[in-house]
Amino acid sequence: xxxxxxxxxxxxxxxxxxxxxxxxxxxxxxxxxxxxxxxxxxxxxxxxxxxxxxxxxxxxxxxxxxxxxxxxxxxxxxxxxxxxxxxxxxxxxxxxxxxxxxxxxxxxxxxxxxxxxxxxxxxxxxxxxxxxxxxxxxxxxxxxxxxxxxxxxxxxxxxxxxxxxxxxxxxxxxxxxxxxxxxxxxxxxxxxxxxxxxxxxxxxxxxxxxxxxxxxxxxxxxxxxxxxxxxxxxxxxxxxxxxxxxxxxxxxxxxxxxxxxxxxxxxx
Numbered sequence: 001x002x003x004x005x006x007x008x009x010x011x012x013x014x015x016x017x018x019x020x021x022x023x024x025x026x027x028x029x030x031x032x033x034x035x036x037x038x039x040x041x042x043x044x045x046x047x048x049x050x051x052x053x054x055x056x057x058x059x060x061x062x063x064x065x066x067x068x069x070x071x072x073x074x075x076x077x078x079x080x081x082x083x084x085x086x087x088x089x090x091x092x093x094x095x096x097x098x099x100x101x102x103x104x105x106x107x108x109x110x111x112x113x114x115x116x117x118x119x120x121x122x123x124x125x126x127x128x129x130x131x132x133x134x135x136x137x138x139x140x141x142x143x144x145x146x147x148x149x150x151x152x153x154x155x156x157x158x159x160x161x162x163x164x165x166x167x168x169x170x171x172x173x174x175x176x177x178x179x180x181x182x183x184x185x186x187x188x189x190x191x192x193x194x195x196x197x198x199x200x201x202x203x204x205x206x207x208x209x210x211x212x213x214x215x216x217x218x219x220x221x222x223x224x225x226x227x228x229x230x231x232x233x234x235x236x237x238x239x240x241x242x243x244x245x246x247x248x249x250x251x252x253x254x255x256x257x258x259x260x261x262x263x264x265x266x267x268x
Contacts, residue, residue, distance in 0.1 A: 020038065020042075020055075020060065020063040020064055022063075022064060022065035023035065023038070023064050023065060023066060031066050031070045032066075032070045032071075032073040032074045032077075033074070035060070035064060035066060035070060035071060035073075035074035036074040036077055036078060038064070039054070039074065039075075039078060039084075040078070040083070040242065043083065043094055043242075044242040044243075046201060048094050049094060050094050050095065050096040050097070050197055050198075050203065051093060051094060051096045052093065052094050053090070053091045053092065053093050054075075054084070054091065054092045054093065054094070056091065057071045057072060057075065057092075075092055079092075081205065081206070082095055082105060082205065082206070083095055083205060096194075096197070097190070097191055097193040097194040097196075097197045097203070097204070098190060098191070098194060099122055099190065099191055106193065106204075106207065107120070107122075107123070108261050108262050108263050109123075109158075109160065109165060109166055109254055109259050109260070109261060109262070110259060110260055110262045111160065111161065111258060111259055111260075112258055112259060112260050121160055121161070123158035123159060123160055123165070123166065124158070124159040124160075124162075125156050125157070125158055125159075125192075126156065126157045126158075126159070127154060127155070127156055127182060127185055127186050128155040128156065128157050128167075128223055129154055129155045130152070130153075130154040130155075130181070130182035130185065131152075131153055131154070132150060132151070132152055132153075132174060133150075133151060133152075133153050134147075134148040134149065134150065134151065135147060135148060135149045135150075135151045135171070139151060139171045139249055142171075142236075142238050142246060142249035143171065143172075143173055143238075143246050143247075143248075143249050144245070144246050145173060149173070149174075149175075150173075150174035150175065151171050151172060151173055151174055152171070152172045152173075152174055152177060152180050153169070153170070153171050154169075154170055154182065154185065155167065155168065155169050155170070155223065156168040156170065156192075157223050157224070160259065163258070164223070164224045164225055164255070165224070165254065165255050165258075165259050166224075166252055166253065166254050166255070167219075167220050167223045167224050167252070167253040168250055168251070168252050169250065169251045169252075169253075170192075170248060170249070170250045171248070171249045171250075172247070172248055172249075173247070176200065176202065176247060177196075177200055177202075184199075193239075196247070196248075202241055202247050203241055203242070204239045204240070204241060204247065204248070205240060205241055205242065206239075206240050207237050207238065207239050207240065208237070208238045208240065209235050209236065209237045209238075210235070210236050211233055211234070211235045211236075211261065212233070212234055212236075213231060213232075213233060213234075214231070214232060214233075214234045214253075215229055215230070215231060215232070216228070216229070216230045216231075216232045216253060216255075217253070220232065220253040224253065224255050226255055230255070230257075231256075232253050232254055232255055232256065233253075233254040233256050233261055234251060234252065234253050234254070235250075235251070235252040235254065235261065236249075236250075236251055237249070237250040237251075237252065238250075
């Protein structure tokens with residue numbers, strides 16, 4: 001029996017999808033942009049699932065009637081945007097969320113003085129509250145909802161080197177995450193973004209963040225066991241999926257007495 005092309009570990013390429021038909025050379029968009037848009041549409045519609053191999057660049061070029069150079073330029077952009085990943089000798093795959101991607105792309109708290117060559121530490125995550133409630137004005141604005149729309153609201157305490165360092169307050173649309181429970185959150189096998197992707201078909205592609213210095217709230221002081229009046233960093237994050245649609249609103253309170261918020265910028 002031939003290997004299953006949906007197995008992320010195999011080295012076989014998927015066959016081109018029927019929607020990969022020749023492009024319109026007279027369109028206003030450059031050809032590589034048309035290729036990118038076509039691939040994005042198929043990935044968003046889950047015709048190519050997380051972990052799936054894409055057809056080879058040769059097969060894509062033949063199906064779309066464009067050069068391999070055009071295909072490569074489009075794929076390069078999708079790789080840069082962490083939508084696709086190249087595996088040497090195996091091919092190009094739709095990116096899956098896993099702990100390595102979480103640490104590389106979405107977790108920016110490090111112990112002060114950490115060597116750049118040192119492996120980042122994955123935090124120990126503890127759920128500290130879960131409820132179904134109504135969206136506040138700020139939450140509704142961040143998630144593109146209406147005030148009082150149903151949302152799930154929960155807290156996570158993140159420990160590094162055994163010390164409570166980050167308190168995340170997370171809000172999700174209850175309509176987008178039907179059936180979510182505290183038990184489901186606690187018993188998930190991987191990261192929270194893996195849960196979104198695997199159980200709800202929602203892939204977080206990127207985040208938009210703003211950081212500010214504040215005094216720790218009473219709730220943050222209790223959860224992080226820090227003294228009242230302690231200055232902390234507060235990061236407001238909106239997680240975005242395809243089409244720049246917001247899917248998660250997160251407010252992170254970070255105890256920076258021994259840790260820094262570190263974000264490595266990549267020049268394109």
